[in-house]
Amino acid sequence: xxxxxTVEQERFRQEVVDFLQDEIKRxxxxxxCDAWIQGQDPSFTKxxxxxxxxxxxxxxxxxxxxxxxxxxMILTEEMLRYGAPAACHWFADRQIGNAIIxxxxxxxxxxxxxxxxxxxAYVGLGLSEPxxxxxxxxxxxxxxxxxxxxxxxxxxxxxxxxxxMNYIYLIARTDPNAPKHRGISEFFFxxxxxxxxxxxxxxxxxxxxxxxxxxxxxxxxxxxxxxEKNRGFYQVxxxxxxxxxxxxxxxxxxxxxxxxxxxxxxxxxxxxxxCKDPDIRHKLAQLEIEFEVGRLLTYRVAxxxxxxxAPNLEAAMAKAYSTAYEQHLAMxxxxxxxxYGSLWEDSKYAVINGMATHSxxxxxxxxxxxxxxEILRNIIAQRGLGLPA
Amino acid sequence: xxxxxxxxxxxxxxxxxxxxxxxFPKTVIKEIQADEKGYSMPLWKEMADLGWQGLIIPEKxxxxxxxxxxxxxxxxxxxxxxxxGPFFATVILGAYPIMExxxxxxxxxxxxxxxxxxxxxxxxxxELDGQYDAASIECEANPDxxxxxxxGTKLFVPYAHVADYIICVARTGKxxxxxxxxxxxxxxxxxxxxxxxxxxxxxxxxxxxxxxNNVRVPRENLLGEIxxxxxxxxxxxxxxxxxxxxxxxxxxxxxLEMTVQYAKDRKQFDQPIGKFQIIQHYxxxxxxxxxxxxxVTYQAVWLQSEGLPSMRETSIAKAWANEASDRVMALAxxxxxxxxxxxxxxxxxxxxxxxxxxLSFGDSHYHREIVASQMGL
Numbered sequence: 001x002x003x004x005x006t007v008e009q010e011r012f013r014q015e016v017v018d019f020l021q022d023e024i025k026r027x028x029x030x031x032x033c034d035a036w037i038q039g040q041d042p043s044f045t046k047x048x049x050x051x052x053x054x055x056x057x058x059x060x061x062x063x064x065x066x067x068x069x070x071x072x073m074i075l076t077e078e079m080l081r082y083g084a085p086a087a088c089h090w091f092a093d094r095q096i097g098n099a100i101i102x103x104x105x106x107x108x109x110x111x112x113x114x115x116x117x118x119x120x121a122y123v124g125l126g127l128s129e130p131x132x133x134x135x136x137x138x139x140x141x142x143x144x145x146x147x148x149x150x151x152x153x154x155x156x157x158x159x160x161x162x163x164x165m166n167y168i169y170l171i172a173r174t175d176p177n178a179p180k181h182r183g184i185s186e187f188f189f190x191x192x193x194x195x196x197x198x199x200x201x202x203x204x205x206x207x208x209x210x211x212x213x214x215x216x217x218x219x220x221x222x223x224x225x226x227x228e229k230n231r232g233f234y235q236v237x238x239x240x241x242x243x244x245x246x247x248x249x250x251x252x253x254x255x256x257x258x259x260x261x262x263x264x265x266x267x268x269x270x271x272x273x274x275c276k277d278p279d280i281r282h283k284l285a286q287l288e289i290e291f292e293v294g295r296l297l298t299y300r301v302a303x304x305x306x307x308x309x310a311p312n313l314e315a316a317m318a319k320a321y322s323t324a325y326e327q328h329l330a331m332x333x334x335x336x337x338x339x340y341g342s343l344w345e346d347s348k349y350a351v352i353n354g355m356a357t358h359s360x361x362x363x364x365x366x367x368x369x370x371x372x373x374e375i376l377r378n379i380i381a382q383r384g385l386g387l388p389a
Numbered sequence: 390x391x392x393x394x395x396x397x398x399x400x401x402x403x404x405x406x407x408x409x410x411x412x413f414p415k416t417v418i419k420e421i422q423a424d425e426k427g428y429s430m431p432l433w434k435e436m437a438d439l440g441w442q443g444l445i446i447p448e449k450x451x452x453x454x455x456x457x458x459x460x461x462x463x464x465x466x467x468x469x470x471x472x473x474g475p476f477f478a479t480v481i482l483g484a485y486p487i488m489e490x491x492x493x494x495x496x497x498x499x500x501x502x503x504x505x506x507x508x509x510x511x512x513x514x515x516e517l518d519g520q521y522d523a524a525s526i527e528c529e530a531n532p533d534x535x536x537x538x539x540x541g542t543k544l545f546v547p548y549a550h551v552a553d554y555i556i557c558v559a560r561t562g563k564x565x566x567x568x569x570x571x572x573x574x575x576x577x578x579x580x581x582x583x584x585x586x587x588x589x590x591x592x593x594x595x596x597x598x599x600x601x602n603n604v605r606v607p608r609e610n611l612l613g614e615i616x617x618x619x620x621x622x623x624x625x626x627x628x629x630x631x632x633x634x635x636x637x638x639x640x641x642x643x644x645l646e647m648t649v650q651y652a653k654d655r656k657q658f659d660q661p662i663g664k665f666q667i668i669q670h671y672x673x674x675x676x677x678x679x680x681x682x683x684x685v686t687y688q689a690v691w692l693q694s695e696g697l698p699s700m701r702e703t704s705i706a707k708a709w710a711n712e713a714s715d716r717v718m719a720l721a722x723x724x725x726x727x728x729x730x731x732x733x734x735x736x737x738x739x740x741x742x743x744x745x746x747x748l749s750f751g752d753s754h755y756h757r758e759i760v761a762s763q764m765g766l
Contacts, residue, residue: 001458002391003691070390265766275766285757288764289705296684297677303392317677374666380676381669385649388664 005074013074019051020082031083031255033359036076036248038209039085040164042122048086049119054093058101062113069305073247073298080251081258087209088164092116092123095242096169099186103227103235111223112188115167124191126156126170126213127236133157134375136171137180137233141215143172143187145229149221150174152187152195155214158369162200162211165191170213171232178230185232189224204361243370244315245301250294250322253329253363256355257287260333263352274336283332287325294322313384316376323366323373330359392687394462402462408439409470415735421473425587426551427595428474436476437506446484450500457628458694461635461686468639468746471738473594475509475548481632482547482625483510486556486573490613490621495575499554512556513543513599514622521626521751523619524567530559530574530606537561537574537611539582539604545749549597550585552578557601558622561615571619573612580604592741627700630707630750631693634686637710637746641679641717644739648675648721655726662724671720678713685709701763704756711747711756718743 005013023029023044032039048054057072058064065071079086093116100112115121132138141154152172159165168191175183191198195218200208227235261284264275274280297318304311333356334341345354367373381387394402412432421429436442445460446452460480467476484503487495502508518525528541539559549555555576562570576583582604588596613621649672652663662668685706692699718740722729729736751759 001394001687001691003688005390261764261766275761281761281766282754282757284766285708285760285764288760289708289757292688292702292705293681293685293709296688297681299390300392300684303390317673317680320673321677321681374670377670377673378666380673381663384676385672387649387652387669387672388661 005070009071009074012071013078016053016075016078017082020078020084023047023084024082029085032085033083033253033256033355034209034362035083035085035087035255036080036090036252037087037160038207039083040087040122040161040209041085042088042119042164044085045088045119045122047119048089049117052117054089054119055097055113055117056093058097058113058117062101062109063117064097064113069302070299073302077247077251080247081254083255087161088122089116089119090248091125091160091169092121092167094246095239096123096125096188098242099169099226099235099239100188102238103186108188108223108226112167121167122161122164123167123169123188124159124161124165124211124213126159126168128158129155130157134372136236137184139171139173139184141170141172142176143174143185145174146219149219150187150224152215152218152220155212157210157212158201159198159211159213160209162198162209165198165211167191168196168213170215171236174232175230181233183230184236185229186226186235187220187224188226189220193218193220195219204364205358207362238310240371241311241315244319244376245298245305245311247295247298247322249319249366250291250298250325252366253326253355253359256333256352256359257291257329259352259355260284260336264336280336283336287329287332290325290328294318294325297321313380316371316379317384319371320367320373320376320380323363326359326366327363330356330363334360392684398459398462401459402466404439405463405466406469408435409466409472413470413472415471415738418471418473418738422593427548427587427593428551433474434506437504440504442476442479442484442506443500443504445480446488446500446504450496451504452500456694458690461632461690461694464632464635465639468636468641468742469643471640471643471742475511475551477629477632477636478511478547478552479503479509481629482512483508483554483556485628486512486612486621486625487575489624490573494609495612499575502553508553509548509551510554510556511547511549511552512558512625513546513549514558514626515545516541516543519544521755522567523571523622526558526560526567526571528557528559528601530557530561530572532561533605535608537606537608539574539576539601539606541601543599543601545588545596546599547597548595549578549599550587550595554578555583555599556612557606558618568619570616571622572615573618573621574606575610575612576601576604576606577610580606590745592738592745594742594745626750627703628693630756631686631689631699631703633746633750634682634703634706634710635690637714637743638679638682638686640739640743640746641682641714644717644721644736644743645672645675645679647736647739648672648724651725668724671724675717675720678717682706682710682713701760704751704759704763707751708753708756708760711753714743714747 056065056067060066143150143152174185195216197214198211201210301311301314340351341356343350440453443452444455448454530537530539557574561572582602584600586598689702689706
């Protein structure tokens, strides 16, 4: 058993930290919460691509970095710590690349992976629909096969990447007569084609990071199909593990945590720093304790991936735990700030850039997106403990 | 980064589990707890023959020279089996202090006896207020010629009534700073003036009141430097807290397994209750709490074993253990229904043992305060 990283890994971490700190110092961007999903900055994505840090853990023979899942976790840990605007490449890097590597043919791998690694593909995820979310197998979006491709028709909600999205990954029904799990296929194609309409979804925080995607008789080539026709549901299940596996579930609001601690050290109430108030002290210590548990549960997921196993149980556990932590962080932050915690960033008298207010609201979605905590607990109980389905 | 045990450690774990499962079934534990001594002498000897008491004692004193991480494997298995007895006290509160703070003479005098199973050791830290602060220490050791005269009352001393030696933390002077003027003494339990009463505890582990009435302690029994003992006592508390985490972890894993099995076996409304979603979610919550404890405990154990700073990580583990165990045991009882609230069902061994362990060597408040100060707040 060993809880330290190798000299090489420590050096890599420092390289990432130096890069991020330098960018912040040069005023290229500011640390923000949820930057991995809402921080859309194609120029940042291109600079990260130039370092070879997109596709870090993809096989070398496909142009990837060939590094371990733990190494990728180190990279993402620092990106999250510094609230870096990595949203444009996050989804492609985290899960779509893996989907293509596992199920794509040679041509698809050689066409799309380099595109992603150059920071030129901003991929949105087309999974959920108005009537099919946790019950993903009930999707209605159709893909009708023709001589030269497919015609896709339907609607997706909560598509990430909205503003800059130029590629979409989606699942659609190719066989409406088969049992629902067995009639779904995976597709990947550029969105710059007739019939694709995006409508922004404004979330509870007022942000427009998501959209609805309307697909009106969209023609895509045969090469848009990933893997086997009608086996898409089984292919996507593996991808969902990657979607749930990361530190973004624990550290999306890390800038809030750091800022809160600093605020409590620097702010005095009747001459005494807030951090000396026993109640506040213990709330912050509790967050530190809960964070440490989440960090280890999540690094464990990377270790399982590096062993070549699907982290089905471990990713479900890490995500369900971590999103509860983030909700707790936001709740305690607002509690500690009191009335000031209710002010938006642009209000007079706002403190810590209104981060607590924003995170409190945004966090309501964490235990829902990418697998609700209830679905995840079903997985933990049934896959992890063998309780009857 | 790697979460696997070495092959020898896996073997130790398997061997320990086999021994404890065979030798400490609940029927045996029940007998031991009913017995005034609170431990089985034949089994104590068997453990010594396996090299357990001496596991971490250097080979030159008759031990096995293994690490704290190796010992943590035993502690976890002992927790899993709910094993009663003075092992924890003898090794954590006896062997380690002598190894780390003792003179060569003291090491030669006591360590071989601990390794062979001949000596039972314990340490008397707590006093009337039941806290772990230096200010709690009022027990006095005043010089008299070449000896010290010890006076005071210690509480919650594990197995003092059967111990051969009681290591006592006492005040050897007065000053404004409560952390100064504290010294540590190895007291022969057979000395005149010692009066021990066993307290009735939730889990039947024998914690004692020990009254020292003009007990004469020779100078050669001073452990470490006079008046400079508190920093070392803090280290003892830190290691003991972490050792308790290992026990709690083992016990919680047992409780989880027992509960999941019950959920699969127990039928109501024509199906195993484990098919109901809420029961599944309760079990998932328990599992997450236990896995969380596993990794923070193993991390702190690794740091301690490597001799790296571990105060923050130990307090994280103990604070988590204290609160996670409350959640886990509450759900274990909910899932077991009425049968879990009877004395005849095994669950109650774990409920009681775990609660007692969480109260020892720092409650959540104590450890959160350590985490807060480690954070620089």
